[in-house]
Amino acid sequence: MNLFKLKSVAVAIGLSALSNLALADISTSKAVLGNDGSERLAASADFTAAVEGDLYIAIGVEEKLLFLANGGNSLTERISPFAANQVYIGSIPLFNFSTAGIPAGRYPVYKIVTRTGTDPLNFTNWVGGLTSVNFMVGLPVAHSGDFDGDGFADSDLDQDGYYMMTLIKMGFMMMTMIKMVIMMMIMIKMVGVIQTEVWYQ
Numbered sequence: 090m091n092l093f094k095l096k097s098v099a100v101a102i103g104l105s106a107l108s109n110l111a112l113a114d115i116s117t118s119k120a121v122l123g124n125d126g127s128e129r130l131a132a133s134a135d136f137t138a139a140v141e142g143d144l145y146i147a148i149g150v151e152e153k154l155l156f157l158a159n160g161g162n163s164l165t166e167r168i169s170p171f172a173a174n175q176v177y178i179g180s181i182p183l184f185n186f187s188t189a190g191i192p193a194g195r196y197p198v199y200k201i202v203t204r205t206g207t208d209p210l211n212f213t214n215w216v217g218g219l220t221s222v223n224f225m226v227g228l229p230v231a232h233s234g235d236f237d238g239d240g241f242a243d244s245d246l247d248q249d250g251y252y253m254m255t256l257i258k259m260g261f262m263m264m265t266m267i268k269m270v271i272m273m274m275i276m277i278k279m280v281g282v283i284q285t286e287v288w289y290q
């Protein structure tokens with residue numbers, strides 16, 4: 090078994106988003122692209138601090154994960170590192186493809202660094218967490234959400250290509266606010282009870 094299960098990756102991203110372990114991000118200047126070949130699908134890994142180990146870059150294509158291996162020179166279903174046993178610092182270009190002929194769809198790209206020589210499928214081997222950017226290629230604007238044409242869904246405030254994540258974050262914020270309001274209502278009611286008790290004494 091040498092393939093990631095996309096569902097477990099999605100769970101890992103969720104967990105990763107909750108942690109502050111990420112020392113490196115994966116970023117792009119354009120996550121929403123056409124597929125007429127006039128734009129480039131490109132990303133870089135940005136390390137804010139030196140990280141040592143094996144760097145894996147995987148692209149989700151339909152239900153499969155393809156590994157960008159050998160410094161970006163090959164794309165394979167086999168688990169293969171982009172770079173092995175190195176120290177990463179600063180901005181590292183990962184790929185720069187023409188979008189010509191890429192089938193319309195969503196293409197999440199995942200980045201992890203593992204301790205040198207360890208299994209990338211085991212998250213306990215990860216150094217600095219898992220980060221991801223989600224490309225949307227050749228999709229109508231109603232699906233990409235990029236109505237102003239700046240290369241990111243208009244609700245994608247952190248420019249990682251995941252407008253749904255932004256919605257989830259908004260959901261979390263709303264839940265927190267609702268909880269606070271309920272707490273305040275309970276406190277007001279408690280104060281009211283105390284005042285009533287004092288009144289009757």
Ligand SMILES: [Ca+2]
Nearest residue numbers: 235241242243
């Ligand atoms: Ca936009």
